[in-house]
Amino acid sequence: MPVPDSPYRGSLRRRFRLLPVAPSILLLLLFMLAPVAWSFYASFTDVALSGKAALNPQWIGLDNYARMLTDSVFPLSAWLTVVFVAVSAILGQNALGLLIALLMTKSGGATESFVGTAVIASWVLPEIVAAFAAYAYFSQDGTLNQLLGLLGVHGANWLYAFPMAAVILANVWRGTAFSMLVYRAALAQVPRDISEAALMDGARGWQRLAFITLPIIRGSIATNLMLVTLQTLAVFTLIWVMTAGGPSNASTTLPVLAYQEAFKLGDIGYGTAIASVLILIGMVFGTVYVRLLRRANQ
Amino acid sequence: MRRPARIGAALLGLVGLLASAACSTQPQTNEKQTIKIVYQKTDSFTALDKVFKDAKQEFEAANSGVTVDLQPIQANDDDYGTKLALAQRSQDTAPDVFYEDTFKVRSDVDAGYLLKLDSQLANWDEWSKFNEGAKAAGRGDDGSIYAVPLGTDTRAIWYNKTVLQKAGIPLPWQPKTWDDILATARKMKAADPSLVPFNMYAGKGTGEGTVMQSFYELLYGTGNSLYSERDKKWVVGSKGFTDSLQFLKTLYDEKLAVTPADALDSNVWKKVFGEWLPQGKMGATVEGSYAPSFWQKGGSFEWAGYAQDMAVAKFPTQFGKDPGGVSMSGGWTLAVGAKTKSPDLAFKFLATAVNKKNALAFDVNNSQIAVRADVASDPGYQAANPFVKDVSDLVGVTHYRPATADYPKISLAVQQATEAVITGKQAPAEAAAEYDASVKKLVGDAKVMQK
Numbered sequence: 001m002p003v004p005d006s007p008y009r010g011s012l013r014r015r016f017r018l019l020p021v022a023p024s025i026l027l028l029l030l031f032m033l034a035p036v037a038w039s040f041y042a043s044f045t046d047v048a049l050s051g052k053a054a055l056n057p058q059w060i061g062l063d064n065y066a067r068m069l070t071d072s073v074f075p076l077s078a079w080l081t082v083v084f085v086a087v088s089a090i091l092g093q094n095a096l097g098l099l100i101a102l103l104m105t106k107s108g109g110a111t112e113s114f115v116g117t118a119v120i121a122s123w124v125l126p127e128i129v130a131a132f133a134a135y136a137y138f139s140q141d142g143t144l145n146q147l148l149g150l151l152g153v154h155g156a157n158w159l160y161a162f163p164m165a166a167v168i169l170a171n172v173w174r175g176t177a178f179s180m181l182v183y184r185a186a187l188a189q190v191p192r193d194i195s196e197a198a199l200m201d202g203a204r205g206w207q208r209l210a211f212i213t214l215p216i217i218r219g220s221i222a223t224n225l226m227l228v229t230l231q232t233l234a235v236f237t238l239i240w241v242m243t244a245g246g247p248s249n250a251s252t253t254l255p256v257l258a259y260q261e262a263f264k265l266g267d268i269g270y271g272t273a274i275a276s277v278l279i280l281i282g283m284v285f286g287t288v289y290v291r292l293l294r295r296a297n298q
Numbered sequence: 299m300r301r302p303a304r305i306g307a308a309l310l311g312l313v314g315l316l317a318s319a320a321c322s323t324q325p326q327t328n329e330k331q332t333i334k335i336v337y338q339k340t341d342s343f344t345a346l347d348k349v350f351k352d353a354k355q356e357f358e359a360a361n362s363g364v365t366v367d368l369q370p371i372q373a374n375d376d377d378y379g380t381k382l383a384l385a386q387r388s389q390d391t392a393p394d395v396f397y398e399d400t401f402k403v404r405s406d407v408d409a410g411y412l413l414k415l416d417s418q419l420a421n422w423d424e425w426s427k428f429n430e431g432a433k434a435a436g437r438g439d440d441g442s443i444y445a446v447p448l449g450t451d452t453r454a455i456w457y458n459k460t461v462l463q464k465a466g467i468p469l470p471w472q473p474k475t476w477d478d479i480l481a482t483a484r485k486m487k488a489a490d491p492s493l494v495p496f497n498m499y500a501g502k503g504t505g506e507g508t509v510m511q512s513f514y515e516l517l518y519g520t521g522n523s524l525y526s527e528r529d530k531k532w533v534v535g536s537k538g539f540t541d542s543l544q545f546l547k548t549l550y551d552e553k554l555a556v557t558p559a560d561a562l563d564s565n566v567w568k569k570v571f572g573e574w575l576p577q578g579k580m581g582a583t584v585e586g587s588y589a590p591s592f593w594q595k596g597g598s599f600e601w602a603g604y605a606q607d608m609a610v611a612k613f614p615t616q617f618g619k620d621p622g623g624v625s626m627s628g629g630w631t632l633a634v635g636a637k638t639k640s641p642d643l644a645f646k647f648l649a650t651a652v653n654k655k656n657a658l659a660f661d662v663n664n665s666q667i668a669v670r671a672d673v674a675s676d677p678g679y680q681a682a683n684p685f686v687k688d689v690s691d692l693v694g695v696t697h698y699r700p701a702t703a704d705y706p707k708i709s710l711a712v713q714q715a716t717e718a719v720i721t722g723k724q725a726p727a728e729a730a731a732e733y734d735a736s737v738k739k740l741v742g743d744a745k746v747m748q749k
Contacts, residue, residue, distance in 0.1 A: 049380065049383040049384070049409075050405040050406050050411070050706075051408045051409055051703040052409070052703065054383075054387075054409035054411075055409050140559065157557075157559045159559075160559035161559075244503070246501075246502065246503070246562050246717075247559070247717070247721055248717050248721050248723050263380045264376060264380070265707055265710060266383065
């Protein structure tokens, strides 16, 4: 009997090649997927940090999700999360990162390395340090108001009067370096001869950008958007240190709300339900970007 | 298709084997026993750390072969509670003895975190030295005792005599009604517009401080209460609740208290104790009987002049009705973990930590009100600071929080209402209505009564 050839053998060999990575996949499942699965499970119970529900959590079905609809803070919080992601990640980090990368390819030399260092400095700081730095900058008697004072301007109490604007700016400051690095690498891949040919054809700067450069780095744009979106969705420390979600919930994004419910109020069930919604939002964004990416690669 | 599945199964088995092998290498049980103590320690709160260090020495000397493992948690009250609750959830991390806030006792008893101490207390001759009111702090809903109090506290108005004097207010000052407070505060503001005349905490930033050192002094002085002990129901829709919010709104709107932005900063109390009162920039604030612990020698905001400059006044009732004043009491306890492997040893350590010597040291260093009769009558306790008598007398007009399992959430709803009012987000009546709605949602209509 003839042995069924290559397709089977090939796939078997390919499967064997997976063997060395199997342990890491198992660990990934154990440490990443298991907590997510537990969190989903907990969101259908009333498990709490203290009280009777800590001892005997009850299965309450969709009650936690139904509660979100009547919760006075949740809709606000979901909206603030969308604003935070749209303005600080998609517009801020992504667009600013691209702009800086483009300008750096133009400038070169000392300017390039100076700008590069300045931008990356905020990125290499651990999140907690960056958060305290941002707090020190925006707080009532912080750096910003002292600088304004030199100009004779009496600055506002930014964290109190404009909490969302402050955390958005802080997140842009902190995360732009990542986008910049991604775009620097992508722009370096754009073949010089195509740009030059376009130049010969009389294309202006913005035309070359819109019709040549951007379509070529489309894949990198989608990847970058996905990464910065997911990172920004999960931002907690920055907001917690700067405003703790206040005043009066004016900067409470979903991670902050989930933390407050789960750990400040001890309501783990409701907290994990909010976290589950956050995961779903992340998955929706992720799917959209993967679609874009696939189209870009076709 | 079969083979990869088999490989996967084999790998899983291998991992399982490794995992179980790792788990089975537990230390062999020998005579050496360890009991784990969890408590709170911060830069400004080290009194308890000292007590436990002393108790560890004393206990290890008396019980050879036992090691006391002290595990202080560096956190504020809220975060300490969270970390402790998380540690309680697993046998591996649960402490044998721990420091527990009185208002969490019943909730944590329900959660099965606290060991019933009745049989140990029955054989402990020092238990009779604790006063009856304080014993109740550690009682569960079933009537059994689950925790032993370390000390208690009261709240009063602390005012800076020199600031009031400058504004021409006769001393000693004792407001009779809420209007007296406002009138005096306005006088101070007129005399020096840069002053913070009369501060009361508000908002979620100061957490439990907002309700204990501010809102409840108002509410319980209106004749209304948060909870009806008789009906076992939460009170909503009371005029007193709205009036209390209105009073805070007046204080903040007229800039008699700190700015709303400062009020929402969780560190505002450090400025009150460390800067504004000592520097004469604040007239008065409502604070706990433990205030001198910050100012006395070794405290975090040492201020030699506090004994001369500061004075204590009772917080008045709304219209001066009997008993003429309001105070709130809380305090902390020590409890034995329900998951402990050696309950008797753990209780023995607890008893060492609250013996007369250690309780006295704690009460003096932390300006606590003694709960042991022998400590209260000790000359060292009475001479601890010039205000011991003033704040101890307030026990006569004090109130305790409803220590039900729902309490922490209700407390947050109250804090939320004060925040909405001082930031101008809601009018007092609206904030009160939203509070009523959240209480109903939190505890269910059956546990709510309309006033």
